Amino acid sequence: QSALTQPASVSGSPGQSITISCTGTGSDVGAYNYVSWYQQHPGKAPRLMIYDVSNRPSGVSNRFSGSKSANTASLTISGLQAEDEADYYCSSYTSSSTVVFGGGTKLAVL
């Protein structure tokens, strides 16, 4: 199972919006609405930010939103804040009854 494809890095200024893409195949992202997004700060455990493509767990800011089109899912962060600087990972359930993660995207808030 190949990892989902994410850009290695993205950046934005405080207050701006950014979007991170996550491209898979018709056997994972394209097949199911079971895409999740995780935020990971250095030295910390990952935190669930979005589940099932576009749902936010309790406690996650509504500045975070998710969407999907065909084999590509996206995470959008609006009103960027310094605390958003972190690594972001997407994941998807697959037709092989496994889970696959993306390679991760480092977000820099300039």
Add this chain to the structure above:
Amino acid sequence: EVQLLESGGGLVQPGGSLRLSCAASGFTFSNHPMSWVRQAPGKGLEWVSAISNSGGATYYADSVKGRFTISRDNSQNTLSLQMNSLRAEDTALYYCSKARVVWFGVGGLDYWGRGTRVTVSS
């Protein structure tokens, strides 16, 4: 408060074995599938294995299939990962994580432990 506490990591020689454990508390353990996710030094997250809430179904990444065995004891609220035939590429921080809902693969992993470090080296 949900807590997941991993243990059992350490230094092991290539070809050796190690057993990781995860002690869970703060939620009804038997209602949730559980997963192991690892992160090699400086690298991204890699899903390793999962087990259904009852323990009746198990799932593995191709990279560990046949070498790792996941299990759970719902009476003791513990999750385990038996790792055999370890390789250098298994070196990573291993996280125990809880599925948000009762179905594996759905709803994401909403709680994570701090991880236990495994180093495979001679």
